[in-house]
Amino acid sequence: MEQIDLGDDAVVLEPHGPGEWVEAVTDKVLEAHQISSEAALLYREWAKMLEAMHSPPKPSG
Amino acid sequence: MTIRIAHLSDLHFGEKFNIALWRAVKDEIKRSKPELLIVSGDMVDHPSPIQLLAAKCELRSFAEGMNAKLIVVPGNHDVKSGGWWGRRKDWFERIFYNDDTSEAEAIAMRDFGEPLGFTEFYRSDPKPTIGLLDGLKRDLVGGSSFAAHLPNAPKKPLVNQTGINKVLVATLDSNSVGKRISFATGRVDDRELEALQAELRAITDPYFLRIAVIHHHVLPIAFAKAGRILGSEPLMVLHNAGTVLSILSEHRFDIVLHGHHHVAQFARLDLSPSDETGHTMAVVSAGCGALETENDAEGNCFNLITVAANGQIEVESFRYGGGATPNRQKRYTIYREPLTTTKRRASIRARERHSLHCRTRTQHYRITETGDLVIESTLEGLTTNDPTQFHHRTHSVKVARDGWFVDALFKPDRTFSSPGVKMTMSPASAPTSRGEHSRNFIVDLPDDSLRNGGMNYRVRYACANNFNMTRWECIERKGPENDVWDKEYVGFRVPHPIDVLDIHLQLPDSLRDVRPYLQCLAPDNYPAYELDANGDAKFQSDVKLHVDTGMTLHEASSLSYQLDTGTCTFRIEKPLVGYQYRVLWEPPSTPESLTIRTEVIDQRHAILNALSGRTSCASRWPARIARYFELFAEETERLLSRRADGENRSIEFFVYDSQETGLRPFLARRSWTTEPLAGDFLVPLGRGIAGVAFRQGRIVPWVKQRRSHLIEPIPYAPAPGEHVFEMHNILAIPICHPAYARTDRPPPWACIGVACFASTADGTRVARLLEPMDKELTEQILIVRGLAHAAIYAIIKSLEFPEEDDDKGTGGASNGEE
Numbered sequence: 001m002e003q004i005d006l007g008d009d010a011v012v013l014e015p016h017g018p019g020e021w022v023e024a025v026t027d028k029v030l031e032a033h034q035i036s037s038e039a040a041l042l043y044r045e046w047a048k049m050l051e052a053m054h055s056p057p058k059p060s061g
Numbered sequence: 062m063t064i065r066i067a068h069l070s071d072l073h074f075g076e077k078f079n080i081a082l083w084r085a086v087k088d089e090i091k092r093s094k095p096e097l098l099i100v101s102g103d104m105v106d107h108p109s110p111i112q113l114l115a116a117k118c119e120l121r122s123f124a125e126g127m128n129a130k131l132i133v134v135p136g137n138h139d140v141k142s143g144g145w146w147g148r149r150k151d152w153f154e155r156i157f158y159n160d161d162t163s164e165a166e167a168i169a170m171r172d173f174g175e176p177l178g179f180t181e182f183y184r185s186d187p188k189p190t191i192g193l194l195d196g197l198k199r200d201l202v203g204g205s206s207f208a209a210h211l212p213n214a215p216k217k218p219l220v221n222q223t224g225i226n227k228v229l230v231a232t233l234d235s236n237s238v239g240k241r242i243s244f245a246t247g248r249v250d251d252r253e254l255e256a257l258q259a260e261l262r263a264i265t266d267p268y269f270l271r272i273a274v275i276h277h278h279v280l281p282i283a284f285a286k287a288g289r290i291l292g293s294e295p296l297m298v299l300h301n302a303g304t305v306l307s308i309l310s311e312h313r314f315d316i317v318l319h320g321h322h323h324v325a326q327f328a329r330l331d332l333s334p335s336d337e338t339g340h341t342m343a344v345v346s347a348g349c350g351a352l353e354t355e356n357d358a359e360g361n362c363f364n365l366i367t368v369a370a371n372g373q374i375e376v377e378s379f380r381y382g383g384g385a386t387p388n389r390q391k392r393y394t395i396y397r398e399p400l401t402t403t404k405r406r407a408s409i410r411a412r413e414r415h416s417l418h419c420r421t422r423t424q425h426y427r428i429t430e431t432g433d434l435v436i437e438s439t440l441e442g443l444t445t446n447d448p449t450q451f452h453h454r455t456h457s458v459k460v461a462r463d464g465w466f467v468d469a470l471f472k473p474d475r476t477f478s479s480p481g482v483k484m485t486m487s488p489a490s491a492p493t494s495r496g497e498h499s500r501n502f503i504v505d506l507p508d509d510s511l512r513n514g515g516m517n518y519r520v521r522y523a524c525a526n527n528f529n530m531t532r533w534e535c536i537e538r539k540g541p542e543n544d545v546w547d548k549e550y551v552g553f554r555v556p557h558p559i560d561v562l563d564i565h566l567q568l569p570d571s572l573r574d575v576r577p578y579l580q581c582l583a584p585d586n587y588p589a590y591e592l593d594a595n596g597d598a599k600f601q602s603d604v605k606l607h608v609d610t611g612m613t614l615h616e617a618s619s620l621s622y623q624l625d626t627g628t629c630t631f632r633i634e635k636p637l638v639g640y641q642y643r644v645l646w647e648p649p650s651t652p653e654s655l656t657i658r659t660e661v662i663d664q665r666h667a668i669l670n671a672l673s674g675r676t677s678c679a680s681r682w683p684a685r686i687a688r689y690f691e692l693f694a695e696e697t698e699r700l701l702s703r704r705a706d707g708e709n710r711s712i713e714f715f716v717y718d719s720q721e722t723g724l725r726p727f728l729a730r731r732s733w734t735t736e737p738l739a740g741d742f743l744v745p746l747g748r749g750i751a752g753v754a755f756r757q758g759r760i761v762p763w764v765k766q767r768r769s770h771l772i773e774p775i776p777y778a779p780a781p782g783e784h785v786f787e788m789h790n791i792l793a794i795p796i797c798h799p800a801y802a803r804t805d806r807p808p809p810w811a812c813i814g815v816a817c818f819a820s821t822a823d824g825t826r827v828a829r830l831l832e833p834m835d836k837e838l839t840e841q842i843l844i845v846r847g848l849a850h851a852a853i854y855a856i857i858k859s860l861e862f863p864e865e866d867d868d869k870g871t872g873g874a875s876n877g878e879e
Contacts, residue, residue, distance in 0.1 A: 025843050033700065033844055039692045043844070046851030053799050 062226045062585075064270070067095040067129070068364040070320025070347035073138060074116050074179055075106030075186070083179055083351035085386035086363060089379065091127055092389070093365050096225050098124045101320040101347065102136025102235075102276030109186050110211060113139065113156045114165055118177035130223055133157055134232045136276040136321060137245050141236070149236060154214035165210045219253070220260045222268075227589045228368075229268035231257060231314070235277040235299055247277030247321070248300040254308055261312045267414040269407075269588040270368055271314040275299075279306050280330070280344050282322045297322060306330070306342075313340045313409060316366065316374065323349045325362040325378050327395045338409055341402050345376055354382035363387070371583060371609050371637065372407050374398040400615040408558060408635040410588065415638065416446040417557040417596050420515065426551040427567040431753050432528040433771040434458075434551065435470070437521045439477070443506075444515040451596040454504040455556075456520065460489070462496030462538065463722070463745035463752075464527040469770040471502065474519035481507030482518045493602075495540045500524075525771045526747040530571060530756065532650035533810050537722050537746060550580075552643035555636045556597035562636040566644050568627035575646035577629045579620045581613045582606040582641040590639045598639045606641055620644070651808040654800070658810050661798050665813055667860045668716040668727055676737035677713070677729040683863070686856045690714060690728040693845075693852040697818050700841045701792065701826040708822040709733045709786045714853060715744060715751050716814040722746045724755060724815055728856075736780035749775035751815040754793035758806040760846065762830040763791040766823060774819070788819040790827040794846050796853045813857070816849035 025047070030040045067090045072078065090098070104116040124131035139153045156162055166177055175182050221230040235247035277299035299305065309317060310332050326346040333339030347364050354360025360382030367375045376396040379387040412418060420442025427435040438456060445451050460466050466489070473482050487501040506516055528549050529535045539546040551566055566577065584590055584604045593599040620631040629644055636642060671682075679687035694712040702710050711731045715724035723743040731738075747756045753772055754761040763772060766789070779785045794816045797807035804811075820827070829838055 025840065025847055029840050030844065033841060035696055035844060036692070039696045039848060042689065042692055042851045042855060043847050046847060046854060049854070050799055050802050054803060 063370050064097070064226060064228060064368040065093055065095040066097040066099055066272070066366040066368070067093060068099050068101065068318050068345065068347050068366060069350045070101040070276075070318075070363075071103040071136065071323055071349040071352070072100070072116070072179075073103055073106040073349060073352055074112055074119075075184060077353045078106070078179065078184055079351050079353050080179060080181060080184070082361070082386060086351055086361075087123055089387040089389065090123075090363070090365075095127060095129050095365070097223065097228070097230070098127065098129045098131050099230070099272075099274055099318055100131075100133045101274050101318050102134050103138040103320060104133065104136070106138055107186070108139050108141065108150050108152050110152045110156065110165070111169060111188075112183060112186055113152050114162060114169065114211075115177045115179065115183040117156050117162065118166065119179045122178065130221075130225065132221055132223075132230050132232060132274060134274045134276055135234055135236055137236055137247065139236075151214045152211070154217060155211045158215050158217055159212040162211060168210055217253075219257045220264070222264070222266070227267070227269035228272065229264070229270070230272045230274060231261070231309075233257070233273060233275040233305065235275050235305075244296045245321075246296060246298050246300060249275070249305050254304065258308060258312070267410060269372060269410050270316070271312065272316045272318060273309050273314045274318045275305070276319060277321050278302075278319050278326075278346060279309075279317055280326075280328050282324050282326055282346065283328075306332075310340060310342060313406075314342055315340075315406060317342055317344045318347070318364075318366075319344070320347050320349075322346065323352075325364070325380065325395075327376060327378075329396070337405070338412070340406065340409060343374055343376065343396060343398070345396075348380070356383055358383040358385060361387075365392075369611065370587060370607075371400075371403060371612055372588060373400060373403040373611060400612060404635045404637065407588065407637050411558040411638040415557045415592070415596055415598075417443065417451055418445070419443045419557065419559045421561045421563065422553075422559045423563040423565070424551075424553045425565045425567075428528060428551075428569055428572065429771060430530075430569040430571060431526065431757065431772060432464075432530045432747055433467075433523060433525045434464075434527040435521070435523040435771075437474075437519060439517075439519040441517050442515040443517070445596070447596075452506045452508065453595050454506065454518075455501055455593075455595055455597065456504065456522075457499050457501045457600075458522065458524055460498050460500055460524050461527045462492075463748055464524050465748070466500040467523040467525050467770050470521065470523040472521055473504070474521060478518035478520075479506075479516050484520065523771060525773075526745070526752070529648050530747075531809070532648050533653075533808065534746065534756070535648055537719060548645050548647055550643040550645040552582075552641045554598075554600055554641040555638050556600075558638055559636055560634070562633040562642065564631050564633075564642065564644065566629040568629065568646075570627065572646065572649070573624065573627040575649060577620070577622055577644045577646045579613060579617050579631060580643045580645055581609045581616055581637075582643060583609045583612075583637070584639050587637070587639050609640070612637070612640075616642075651810075653808075653810060657798050657800050661811055661813060662719070664798075664857045665716055665719070667857055668813070669718055669725070671860050672716070672725065672727045675727075676740065677726045678735065678737040679728055679730060681737070682728065683859065686859050687728075689852040689855045689859070690730070693816065693848045694730045696848055697816075697845050700845055701818050702820055703822040703825045705822050708820055710821070711788070711817070711819040713738070713751075713817045713819075714814065714849075714856075715755075715817065717746075717755060717809075717812065718743070724749075724751050727814075733786060734780070734783055736783055739778040739780070742777045744775050749773070750791045750793040751775075751817050754795045755812055755815045756809050758795050758797065758804075758808060758812060760795070760830075760842070761793045762827045763793075764823075764828045764831060765789040766828075767831060786821045789821055789823045790825040791817065791819040792827045792830070792845075793817050794849045796850055799850075799854065802850065813853060816853065818845070 105112045120131055135153045140149045142150055169177055219231055223230055233249050235249050237248035237250050279299060279302045325348045328344045330342045330344055345364055348362030350363050359380040362378055362380045365377045377392050378395045379392045381387045419440055423439040425437040473484055483505040485503045490499040492498045535547045584606055586604050591599040616633055622629045633642060675681045679690050697712060698710055709732045713726045714728040716727050718725045721743055723745045726738045726742055729738050744752045746752055750761050750763045774788055796813045796816060798811045801807035801811040
């Protein structure tokens with residue numbers, strides 16, 4: 001049986017693998033794309049929150 | 062509907078009749094609740110009118126008590142007066158073939174004061190009087206005085222259209238009317254056979270099950286019981302058994318019931334086993350029902366024949382005797398029809414009933430990663446007995462609540478189809494209580510195209526967003542009456558006889574680990590379904606389907622599933638018309654974190670509660686929240702838009718509303734208007750660009766010039782006077798809980814909503830996302846994605862911890878850096 005070919009399905013995008021996309025946007029990258037300071041601050045706050053959430057727990061004692 | 066038939070024979074009510082045993086037989090039969098009670102002759106030992114009347118009253122009362130229909134044929138003992146050359150009496154016809162024998166019954170009651178039946182009193186064959194006014198004389202057996210109170214013999218009915226689910230019963234008198242009976246041999250009179258054939262030919266309503274009842278055995282009894290007189294066989298035979306069998310076979314009778322030899326026997330007769338239109342007959346004999354059988358533990362027998370809803374025949378034989386009564390624990394299943402035989406018979410019946418026939422039907426179903434269903438139906442060798450009719454072939458597809466029929470993909474395959482095929486779409490049906498609707502279309506075939514070698518055609522069509530892809534979606538869309546809410550399936554209902562049905566199912570990668578299985582479903586009115594105007598089985602929405610477990614097990618081995626390719630195929634030979642054949646699977650679940658899921662639900666509620674009473678205009682939101690949105694909107698427009706003259710853009714934040722199973726815009730900015738999006742605008746789960754992104758947890762770029770038609774933007778209701786712009790490039794970004802921000806594909810239960818960018822221009826940066834991406838574009842898309850998350854979580858935080866000046870609704874820009 002031939003495959004039904006009706007063109008592409010929805011093209012879905014996976015720009016980076018897991019975990020890569022936050023770190024990929026450094027301050028330098030934000031600057032290079034001329035992101036406003038206000039938006040860059042918003043972005044950094046968000047990245048900071050993720051960093052805290054995903055960093056391994058510190059050993060106690 | 063399952064039909065149960067109790068088959069008794071050779072009761073021989075008289076001297077050796079055991080009344081206690083008869084009561085036990087009746088009790089056992091009552092437990093089986095038969096719809097038909099068939100007695101294949103020799104109800105009495107001697108054909109006296111009073112004993113025949115007792116037999117009639119007994120059997121009538123027995124059948125009525127079970128709400129069963131009674132059918133009897135005469136045996137030699139019911140009509141023969143005795144002796145080697147005894148002449149036939151007509152008491153049997155006068156008593157059994159007349160509905161009203163009340164006058165004679167009243168005389169018996171008056172004389173004896175005992176209800177007529179198989180009682181000790183009537184076993185002694187008492188002689189009724191006719192009373193003082195009739196001459197004060199006692200009647201003799203067979204005498205004229207009592208007989209005068211019996212009706213005259215009517216024309217004997219040959220064919221009984223039982224009114225029970227397409228069951229027809231033909232009764233044959235094997236006691237050759239008008240001729241001497243040679244001891245116990247039998248013969249069906251030629252005139253009776255001619256009349257039977259005439260009656261059968263005149264029947265227009267097709268009968269699914271055809272039963273013939275005759276007293277004498279149409280096949281030799283292969284084993285004689287101990288004590289039988291060697292050489293007695295020639296004194297028992299049916300002289301024209303071959304002729305009788307030939308006629309019954311020609312008219313495709315399924316079961317022949319008989320008695321006479323007091324021996325239980327079963328035989329299956331297939332006169333043309335290699336002919337696909339050939340037919341199998343089950344020939345079933347019952348022994349004597351309630352005669353004294355000393356020292357013979359299986360000297361008595363009756364049969365229970367069950368015809369399952371799918372037509373499969375099963376014969377059970379209850380054997381008892383030697384003082385023992387029938388016992389359910391001691392019954393023998395002497396025949397269970399192979400389902401291949403059942404299907405062969407069903408196919409023959411269907412071809413008798415339908416003018417249309419199709420050699421091969423192939424249904425190819427492809428499910429896409431976005432839950433779309435793409436169907437290719439191929440019919441090969443479609444023919445009809447009536448070339449002037451049935452040129453309209455109807456097709457139907459069920460569209461799920463959030464799905465839609467893709468008109469752009471509805472087309473015939475011209476390279477495969479015979480010339481002149483046209484297709485016409487019908488309006489959508491009204492939605493069901495589950496929100497589903499049907500789309501029907503008609504394939505018109507050119508005149509006379511179905512003659513000769515037949516017609517071929519192939520059509521393709523698609524329903525977008527037609528499946529739940531995860532268990533989470535099943536739960537979200539679960540309706541109150543949806544009893545199979547956690548399963549998905551593709552199915553095909555067989556409209557007319559088909560020799561071979563091939564079903565192919567292609568599953569996408571994300572469903573590759575499911576375990577598809579087959580189900581055969583029968584309509585509750587099978588096989589008594591109606592035909593529609595096009596000659597197909599009528600599919601009535603008010604007729605429910607039930608799983609035919611036996612047929613499902615029978616066909617299950619035909620299903621094969623290739624795990625590496627996600628391809629499921631099965632082939633059904635002679636599928637049952639009216640049935641639906643389904644392939645089902647359970648959408649996969651994703652491991653859930655209750656904590657995160659609860660947090661996400663709370664965050665969605667925080668936004669939905671804030672949206673209540675507001676519009677999606679940023680100016681209607683607290684300044685800080687409006688600013689977060691504007692920051693995202695400004696940077697996204699700058700990074701992604703084409704910045705061409707005349708380009709119109711739209712930026713939206715959507716939140717998922719579980720109550721409505723859709724995405725609601727809560728903040729929007731559109732370059733051509735300050736009007737808010739309509740308050741009731743909802744993107745159904747899995748639809749539109751935003752719906753796909755949310756459900757899949759992936760960024761979805763959509764470009765009009767390169768679209769597949771399976772994903773289309775959801776149109777919104779414009780404000781009065783507002784111009785509607787067609788978006789050419791759209792980007793949708795799912796917004797997930799921070800715990801899943803590093804996950805490749807966050808599950809929808811961990812997603813808050815979607816951020817969208819849309820442009821009326823071609824060739825924005827969105828269009829370039831469909832090509833291999835360079836570093837610059839990758840960084841841009843990562844920034845937009847990050848800002849979307851940052852803005853929405855900043856908004857959620859603001860809603861959780863509002864500051865005093867926030868909720869003034871003044872709108873406009875604020876610096877957003879309190």
